[in-house]
Amino acid sequence: MRTRYYSTMSALAVLFLFPLLWSGWSSFDGGVGNYTEMARFGEGVGTYLTNSALVSAMTVAGTLVISALGGYAFARFDFPGKNLLFLTTLAILMVPYATILIPLYVLLGYIGLQNSLVGLSLVFVMFQLPFALFMMRNAFEAIPRELEEAALIDGCGTFRAFSRILLRAVRPALITVGLFAFLASWNDFFAPLILLNDGASFTLPVAVVSMTQRTFGAVDYGMLQAGVMVMAVPCLILFIVLQRHYVRGFMSGALRG
Template sequence: MRRTASYSGMSALAVLFLFPLVWSGWSSLKGQAGSGQATGFGFGNYTRMAGFGEGLATYLTNSLLVSVMTVTGTLVVSALGGYAFARFSFPGKNLLFLATLAILMVPYATILIPLYVLLAQIGLQNSLVGLSLVFIMFQLPFALYMMRNSFEAVPRELDESAMVDGCNTFRAFISILLPAVRPGLVTVGLFAFLASWNDFLAPLILLNDGASFPLPVAVWSMTQRTFGAIDYGMLEAGVMVMAIPCLLLFTVLQRYYVRGFMSGALRG
């Protein structure tokens, strides 16, 4: 009885969470008056969305570039920083780590305008590189915390064995420790991708050229129609295009994601 109740509850929650996604997929294919798919079912809404504004290919390319740069930068900085915090002792170590975590206490929206001014001063205003740097900064607290705990979960005997075999610190880091913390790296990379792929507010404020907009801003622009008329079919198609890569990536990396939290990521 207890197992049946548990499975029933989990099934109900699964249906509850999946319903909006299923509804969006159904609405994007269903015919609606004034949409790209007037009657029946088909991909007319996706065809109209592909030609919206600068074109779907441009928006997808921008989102992909930002996500790749964000994930790469976050992984590099968090892996090196997490290794340093976990394995080395240096003056101000704990203070520096706490200062990094303090970024979490700063409201996200309140510093976007100062960042906009800063990016203008260093020549990265209206730039996908500048937007990626902002995303990397906001991912660092969680990423460093995750990677520090992941490295601390690896026995120090592995480092010592590598040193005995002739490895230097950097070689041991690359050849021994990074493979050992792969689940943590995947978890950090997945969170960085989801944050940069789905973020709307930062691109809206930091970018002012339609050709540089990522997909979330483009989908929002679909609601800004003449006389308030919204093509909901095209809008739902845009939502599905945004959601499908996240679903696929999470499904493929799910086992690493769970293992990353279980194998030392929650150690205090």
């Protein structure tokens, strides 16, 4: 039985890793020339990496702050319209992603954040909030109220109990939410394509698609695979490092509803 289990898991691992290994092999087709050409394209791959890193960092920070505070409020406090507000936030999931990017582009123009990495990160935060609030609300609800009450009796205020005790208790859920926000913002192509129009502000996915286009619509697949590897490596490293916390985020009551 154990042999069959390990054989099945090994076969699945090879199946899932094959596309990544194939991309890595293809990216070195003809040597390191694909990476050299990619590094020299446009503003330089360092600029696009920096843009993607800044957008992802702002998205993760904004998502964590809002979802932690909002999840705590939904889990611990009663206020008028609480359920309606929560359902309205979840309703964002039912809106087709592509249909509201143009209205958001116009809105960002009104507030002076058009063609801005900050504006792009705010859009990403908005799209992450339904999942993030759902996760954090359920994570806080899984914590016994007696833990918070004991902290209040010992002299902690509400905010101090929240920041010193409860946030530590929901750390796996926070890491899960942060990882999802990073992956969504790092890999997204469509929103940066619509909301950014300056080449110096492009994120890595937009730059990779732009740099692989050749004459008469031909695609440079070697450079495309090199771009895919540059985009994939940070995601793989983060997932491997945070895998233990990620699994705990789902298994320790974060999906109780």
